[in-house]
Amino acid sequence: MIVNFTTVAIVAMVCWALGTLLSILARRTPALKIPAFVLSLGGSLFMAAFIAFYWSILDRPPLRTLGETRLWYAALIPLVGFLVEYRWKIEWLKYYCMALAAFFLCINLLHPEVFDKTLMPALQSPWFIPHVIVYLVGYVLLAASSVTALHNVYLQLRHKGNDNGESVSHYLALLGFVLLSFGLIFGALWAKEAWGHYWTWDPKETWAFLSWLAYLGYLHAWRYKIDRSKLQWYLALSFVVLLVCWFGVNYLPSAANSVHTYSQS
């Protein structure tokens, strides 16, 4: 990738690690709360600054390759953790989020990216940014929902009641579903302009539809009299479908016919 991505990634990860350490210490020494938050947030701000810088030297939004979208996840996922702590007073989610963000950065460090300025004509569209950003934020929320659900499952297995956790995973899934719906429709409207038809059952579209259906199913099951603690399993697993949609599609036999052949990495 570029010269100093390694530095930025390491600085961000160090920020998150120190932030985590200080947060844990802050349970005993409340005075550490603020420096802990500043450090954790700092990690995301470094990533955000890097994205802005990278955008300016690329002359195009860094949203094209999977590696580039991972930069955004790394910057945004911890923010969800902070938001959840702020709104629902749930502290633990942010640790998972920072760990997940660090994981994304590590993938990028292990697979240095192409320095490629080109953007194929179909991607040069005003729809490009809203479509991808909406999906990105949606995935971030659903990742957080899935992690929360997993944590709920873990608590259930240890027989601890946890209503608040269940409502957090639910609302994250709900907001994520809203963004998936927007992403899907924006994608369809864009496809009409770029490729002539709004829906062609292209493998990428099919998988996006499948992940949308998974969450649609969840929302209706939640509405119906289904044991909500069992649905935590469902939520935790739905994310697998999203993961396939997100980077698994490239490896499926059906991918050969896809128009969405973005560079892999």
Add this chain to the structure above:
Amino acid sequence: MVVVPRRLFQPPWEFREAALFTAVAVFAGFAFQYAASGQGVALPHLPFNAIALALFAVFVLSVGLGFKNNPMVKWFGGIPLGLCLIFAIALLSLIGGVVPQEAIKPGSLSALLGINQIFSSWPFALAILLFLANLGLSLSWKLVPFKLKNLQFILFHAGFWIALSCAIFGTPDLQRLVMKVDEGQESNLGYSMESETPQKLPFSVFLHNFSLEEYPPQLFLYDPQSGQPLEELTKTTTLVHKGVKASWKNVDVEVLDFLPYALPGKNGVPEPADHKAGISFAKVKISSGSAQREEWITTGSPMVDTKDAQVGALYLGIRAGTPKAFRSEVTVHDDNGQQTMATLEVNHPINFTDWKLYQMGYDQKAGRWSQFSLIELIRDPWLPAVYLGFFMIMAGNILFFWNGIKRTEGAS
């Protein structure tokens, strides 16, 4: 409390009956597909498909409203069946998302079951039809009597009902044709995917000019035996500009000079030329061990030979960059005297009467020098209805988002 398990088919029906029903429906769909020797569903054209859809909608709504309290109808419009159908559609889509959707040898089992064309197969059509019935019933109960608090529900469910039903019932009326026009020529013939014989269009397209812009060329090293770029280098393609340096194994390359548009000149030194004729030249310095040399290499064109530099057993070359933009300046006119001049470009289609024209492609071998343009022509009379559905879903989404955020305050 003692819970007596409900027996299968003992009312009120729920998930098990719904799952069984859905499974039977999907199975019947596959059986039907097989019986029809793999022939998919053929829907009628306008106006018959619109009439069929309207009748279906009226039927579902009147059953929903007329038999509101019938337990069977309730079950048919309920969430358990809805969930099972969502699951069935997801499973069928999963087949479509994993198995390549393409023409295969007729007579094979996948072809007979429609696995390779799952989205126009009988099981899929049946699942969608039942889904529309189920969704329509649940909708009828929230529509009448109308309450403002049901608005979000109505926008989502009616929006999806409209978008899905019109997209599916409208498929036969979707026309997608491709037209090839030569520069300075006119055409009114479009080719479809299905047939070799062209279709005559109600208008003609005259191509004034086709032009293509490229990104800067890429620098790469290749093996003359295979002609392929070295595997480890394809990932490190480097856009050429003055001052670019690259090194591979023990070879260092520096671009000393770069002329994006030039033609060969005297003494092997290229001279700048205009955009139309010029090709890209790069002066590269190649250092391998202690040996060093400078050389002009070029992308070449149909008129000028490509020139690469030899590096040991390999060659260093530059190739025309990937297309950045391509456009066709056209005049479209019909017999009624309607006429439009426009520039077609990817992502910038134009409308002409009820057709939409898209820049699709060009002569890829000739690249920048392509003498023709491929234009895709699309007519989809059902589009406004589908978009209406989309906008309703988006409006429902906004409400849902808003309510979701608001409700969280109560939850904390």
